[in-house]
Amino acid sequence: MKIDTDKKIVLIGLDGVPYNMIEEFSQDGTMPNMAKLISDGVFRKSESTIPEISSVAWSSTITGKNPGEHGIFGFTDLHKNSYQLKFPNFNDLKEEPFWQQWDCESVIINVPSTYPSHEINGVHISGFVSIDINKSVSPSSLIPTLMDMDYRLDVDSSKAHESMDLFLEDLDKTLSARIDCYRYLWANRSWQFFMLVFTGTDRLMHFLYEAYEDKNHKYHDKFLEHFRKIDSVIGEISERISDKDTLLLMSDHGFERLDYDVYLNRLLIDENLLSFTAGANPSLENISNDTIAFVMDPGRVYINYSDKYPRGYVDRGDKDKIISKLKTLFSKLKISNKNVIRDIYTKDEIFFGKYIDDAPDLTLVANEGFNLKAMMKTPGLYSKGIFTGKHTQDTAFLLAKGISSDAIGEKPKVSDVRSILESTIK
Amino acid sequence: MSRSLDHLDKLENQSIFIIREAYSQFRNIALLWSIGKDSTTLMWLVRKAFFGKIPFPILHIDTTYKFKEIYDFRDKYAKEWGLNLIVARNEDAVANGMGPDKSKFECCNQLKTIALKQAIAREKFKALLLGIRRDEHGIRAKERVFSPRDEDFEWDYKDQPPELWDQYKTKATEEEHLRVHPLLGWIEVDIWDYVKRENIPIPELYFAKNGKRFRSIGCECCCGPVESDADTIDKIVQELKTTQISERSGRAQDKEDDYMMQKLRSLGYM
Numbered sequence: 001m002k003i004d005t006d007k008k009i010v011l012i013g014l015d016g017v018p019y020n021m022i023e024e025f026s027q028d029g030t031m032p033n034m035a036k037l038i039s040d041g042v043f044r045k046s047e048s049t050i051p052e053i054s055s056v057a058w059s060s061t062i063t064g065k066n067p068g069e070h071g072i073f074g075f076t077d078l079h080k081n082s083y084q085l086k087f088p089n090f091n092d093l094k095e096e097p098f099w100q101q102w103d104c105e106s107v108i109i110n111v112p113s114t115y116p117s118h119e120i121n122g123v124h125i126s127g128f129v130s131i132d133i134n135k136s137v138s139p140s141s142l143i144p145t146l147m148d149m150d151y152r153l154d155v156d157s158s159k160a161h162e163s164m165d166l167f168l169e170d171l172d173k174t175l176s177a178r179i180d181c182y183r184y185l186w187a188n189r190s191w192q193f194f195m196l197v198f199t200g201t202d203r204l205m206h207f208l209y210e211a212y213e214d215k216n217h218k219y220h221d222k223f224l225e226h227f228r229k230i231d232s233v234i235g236e237i238s239e240r241i242s243d244k245d246t247l248l249l250m251s252d253h254g255f256e257r258l259d260y261d262v263y264l265n266r267l268l269i270d271e272n273l274l275s276f277t278a279g280a281n282p283s284l285e286n287i288s289n290d291t292i293a294f295v296m297d298p299g300r301v302y303i304n305y306s307d308k309y310p311r312g313y314v315d316r317g318d319k320d321k322i323i324s325k326l327k328t329l330f331s332k333l334k335i336s337n338k339n340v341i342r343d344i345y346t347k348d349e350i351f352f353g354k355y356i357d358d359a360p361d362l363t364l365v366a367n368e369g370f371n372l373k374a375m376m377k378t379p380g381l382y383s384k385g386i387f388t389g390k391h392t393q394d395t396a397f398l399l400a401k402g403i404s405s406d407a408i409g410e411k412p413k414v415s416d417v418r419s420i421l422e423s424t425i426k
Numbered sequence: 427m428s429r430s431l432d433h434l435d436k437l438e439n440q441s442i443f444i445i446r447e448a449y450s451q452f453r454n455i456a457l458l459w460s461i462g463k464d465s466t467t468l469m470w471l472v473r474k475a476f477f478g479k480i481p482f483p484i485l486h487i488d489t490t491y492k493f494k495e496i497y498d499f500r501d502k503y504a505k506e507w508g509l510n511l512i513v514a515r516n517e518d519a520v521a522n523g524m525g526p527d528k529s530k531f532e533c534c535n536q537l538k539t540i541a542l543k544q545a546i547a548r549e550k551f552k553a554l555l556l557g558i559r560r561d562e563h564g565i566r567a568k569e570r571v572f573s574p575r576d577e578d579f580e581w582d583y584k585d586q587p588p589e590l591w592d593q594y595k596t597k598a599t600e601e602e603h604l605r606v607h608p609l610l611g612w613i614e615v616d617i618w619d620y621v622k623r624e625n626i627p628i629p630e631l632y633f634a635k636n637g638k639r640f641r642s643i644g645c646e647c648c649c650g651p652v653e654s655d656a657d658t659i660d661k662i663v664q665e666l667k668t669t670q671i672s673e674r675s676g677r678a679q680d681k682e683d684d685y686m687m688q689k690l691r692s693l694g695y696m
Contacts, residue, residue: 053695075686075690075696076690085683087687087690128689129686129689129690131685132682154689156692157692158689161692203693206693206694281528297696298695373694375696385694
């Protein structure tokens with residue numbers, strides 16, 4: 001595909017920002033530039049992937065594919081024929097991102113799950129979970145320039161567990177450096193596709209969603225300040241493009257208040273569907289050989305099939321029976337008189353593609369306020385910890401300028417972003 | 427294509443200058459010796475700096491999981507070189523059976539980081555000499571020769587003193603200890619060239635046996651050998667010039683996975 005030489009495409013990601021928050025901030029004056037774009041463009045609520053986490057959602061965004069096609073089902077996975085954890089990265093993505101197939105120079109900054117960075121026609125700086133700067137920047141000749149900007153791959157979220165002030169300071173420095181980086185590459189490369197993702201929004205909402213909701217909260221202003229700063233960059237970018245160009249803003253999933261973390265493996269343990277070898281720590285690697293099923297984050301349920309795992313137990317012939325048993329168990333789960341689980345999907349219902357065998361047997365989506373977790377050592381079935389916000393599947397947003405509303409549709413999905421952008425190329 | 431002697435002489439002079447500077451500023455310092463090739467090279471330079479008699483202790487953090495060759499090597503040369511060797515362990519964690527089977531990250535944290543913290547607090551060291559090199563790992567790319575740490579070992583690289591024109595900032599505030607990195611400017615192949623030139627003894631684990639050798643050594647449970655037939659220093663140098671595999675590859679994936687796990691955990695994604 002070839003973009004007309006006098007046209008530019010710009011894609012801005014605001015990780016985790018929900019539709020309702022954009023709507024509110026554009027009306028109350030927090031994000032005036034966003035408000036202007038909304039009045040000039042097309043603004044839609046959009047749907048994340050299932051599960052609604054950044055690794056899967058961004059992988060689907062940049063490939064336009066189903067997880068069953070691109071092979072990324074979470075931040076974690078298991079090695080083949082094993083219970084050993086692995087961390088899928090950009091090298092495990094089985095489909096090419098669209099920028100590789102567009103015949104143009106691209107600048108890609110901070111897209112989650114694109115570590116380690118790959119050589120491209122242009123610049124690629126990988127996003128969460130990037131570890132080593134030497135493996136995060138392509139071309140590597142850019143590293144000294146980024147170091148001079150005090151570029152940070154990500155905010156150090158562990159700080160929030162010790163001091164919210166330190167965390168917020170780091171969050172702001174990370175955002176400033178990201179902005180410096182965007183300005184530098186915008187001006188110094190002859191790109192036609194520019195993609196920039198702000199991930200501090202997601203970090204902020206995990207720890208301080210309550211500060212957004214509570215106007216008297218100590219950090220309410222800090223919360224707004226972060227969004228104001230991003231809005232000013234959005235204003236700057238809108239000024240810098242022409243009417244021929246395309247600008248698309250999006251989030252990969254939404255956010256809402258977190259009431260309870262719910263530990264699904266705990267439920268399986270209590271129901272004698274999951275157990276561990278005698279005396280060993282409760283962990284995936286120590287699963288006993290009569291385990292029926294286990295959960296991986298956030299709500300991915302795997303049946304312990306005898307032909308799939310080293311200590312597998314369940315015969316494929318019993319699949320329907322087990323699935324119906326698990327569905328009943330999860331759908332009945334109540335906390336504070338509320339149903340925890342909103343939807344339960346079997347793999348055939350939501351996944352398709354070459355890698356569907358690696359997909360979870362059941363994928364759960366939670367009701368409002370419930371955050372699904374796979375932790376094995378837990379204080380009980382549920383608890384409330386440091387996090388005050390959680391992801392949502394159906395309240396992401398998409399905002400476009402220079403694209404027809406027909407091309408976008410009424411309820412777009414993150415995996416439609418590719419075809420929406422390509423509709424402007426022809 | 428061998429590097430000239432001038433190059434090694436320059437590195438040696440620089441390192442010795444830093445070592446002497448650190449000692450004259452702080453007095454109460456120690457050399458952190460992992461028994462690997464880098465910290466053993468540093469030991470060699472420290473011995474040169476003080477004409478064979480090191481005026482401060484040598485600290486070895488013993489996780490109890492090191493290779494047998496490492497312990498043998500340590501004891502042999504501690505005696506031969508007349509070292510004031512302090513072996514530090516986190517005895518509580520060892521007694522409680524901490525090991526890599528629990529969690530690799532927790533094991534490193536308990537048996538290395540906390541053991542080191544305890545030793546620094548106990549001995550009241552103001553500065554530590556370490557054999558790290560800038561080319562070792564990407565997360566070390568911003569390290570400085572004199573690198574201040576607070577009592578929680580937090581390292582704020584942005585708040586580092588500038589190091590212009592060799593004006594190393596060497597003052598540490600009360601609660602800090604300073605990490606001093608005399609080998610920061612050396613690269614892996616410099617170390618090998620120097621080991622060869624000076625005939626510095628290093629553990630046998632670095633040399634190929636049955637088609638494998640270790641490029642980086644530490645705890646037996648967490649180090650993997652690389653495929654190699656390099657059984658002499660010359661062959662090792664030759665190998666380094668052609669290989670695409672990184673030095674810490676035997677350990678890197680584990681380490682990287684640990685970092686990933688920590689990052690995911692801090693956001694509640696695990």
